[in-house]
Amino acid sequence: MSSSAITVQPTRSVFAASRSALGALVKRDLLVLRKHAGEFAARTIMQPLLLVFVFLYVFPSIGQGIGGGSGHAGESDFATVLVPGVVAITIMFQGIQSVAIQLSQEFGYTREIEDRVQAPCPLWLVAVARVLSGATQGLISAVLVFPIAAVVHAPGVEAHLSVHWWVVVTLIPLACLAMTSLGLVLGTTFEPRNIGLMFGFVVLPLVFLGGTYYQWTKLSAIQVGGFPWLQTLVLVNPLIYIAEGMRAGLTDASHMHLYVVYPVLIGFCVLFLSLGLRNFRRRVLS
């Protein structure tokens, strides 16, 4: 047993206790990640791999390549659009997977959260720890997926990639934080039995209207009475800023201005984090 006697008085300051608790929470999540590394990699890679395989290999090979009207050049243009989009949805799915689904289960089913919230740190830090380790997983998955998305394609079809490093190293972490914060909101909102609902009504619309398969700048062509309604509507979707940001970071294709992308993503981060922390507190305390 430890040699220290039982004391009624706390021996450490709140700050010191919180710092070590945060470290332990993140360390625990990363250990679990390492234990399930294979599963994590398979889960992360599967969807992007299928996407690029079907769109960039199968379609061009059977003559129904997107953009194929102008031959391999058009198909390559589509690949250039798709690769950054694939990285963007990978980051988003990681946020959902590592935070939303986990938290929803811990609240609703395993009750593991009951013990974690007794950690000697403020409640919000327990949630922030989960967001941070989720964001780390997002980073790893982005790094895993990019080479696959860049390499898998039919002969003659090639994404024109040119990496703008300063955008990549700043935007990917920001995107990961925004998406794990979104995961925090979803995980504290949806019960485990409603996860299907969450996918149907939140995740799918975000993905299909999130600029994964097309450039936001091109949406101006869809108009009603001269008003680009779809281009305006999708602005509420955080994924559009990530997809456009990735386009700016990984290609020379046209994209939304970065001075819009960064502040809006930071705004989403703050919004999701404050909503998520408020929900978390409400779920824990009664």
Add this chain to the structure above:
Amino acid sequence: MAAVGERDGEVIRTAGLSKVYPKADVPAVDGLDLAVHQGELFGLLGPNGAGKTTTVGMLTTRVVPTAGTAWIGGIDVVARPTLVKQVIAVVSQQNTLDRSLTVRENLYFHGLLFGVPPRQARRTADALLERFHLAKWADASVFALSGGMAQRLMVARAIYHRPAVLFLDEPTAGLDPQSRLALWEILGELIADGQTILLTTHNMEEADQLCDRVAILDHGRVLALDTPAALKQGVGADTVVTVQAAGDPAALAELLGREIAGVTQSRLTGAGVELQVKGGGANRLLPRVLSAAEAGGFEVADLSVAEASLETVFISLTGKELRD
């Protein structure tokens, strides 16, 4: 940090502690005043819905009181929950073990969570596994543990950081008799080490056997608070006689109350009558009850006698059984 009550070794103190849940018209806990001393095993005894879990929830920072104050070691639980969490530990009704970790890792990470350096955290984890007879399962997944073993691991994890108070919410609910005895033994050892424990239970035998003092709770209020022996003495009766006979139970109760000396209270229990008797240990109580009933024209089908228990205390306080 005003050390409220610390001079007389009080670890927990509450003053007028109350909780009314939103949309509830009756309070779950209603003006609770408690003082639990260092090294004491204190029991909250009451039926489901008496407010035991809510009380533990308020003392462990999870339920925000609607009125009143609670202090742990002189620290205000509501105002400084983060500080309080350093010195308390909770074993809840559900299994809250980390399913993604092994048995040993559950302890190890708890140590890290409470700021123990890694090397020492590993040593303490191994020592606890030995002490709680879990060493054989150290590298197993927590899914491999039986209910009793999981409970032991949760207690081991809870005392890992040497808490000033250990809270146990219905610790033996759902355990088989053998695991229950094993847990009682462990709690006995912890108390011998000077651990302060507050436990809730609706099992009067458990409260009687384990607790130094018991607060009997019903509808969020303390009905009585004392040592189990004093509570039982306070009822005035030392023996409980149950009689089942054909005929009108009310008439039987009335008859026996008149004929048998020392009856302090009688109660109808469906098919029969339950009498609380003072001085019933001697004086051939059963033959007297039997002949009085038969003389009154009742055919006695069953007759039993038991010592007064905390159940007796609860019945005499509320008129109803604990197990209802």
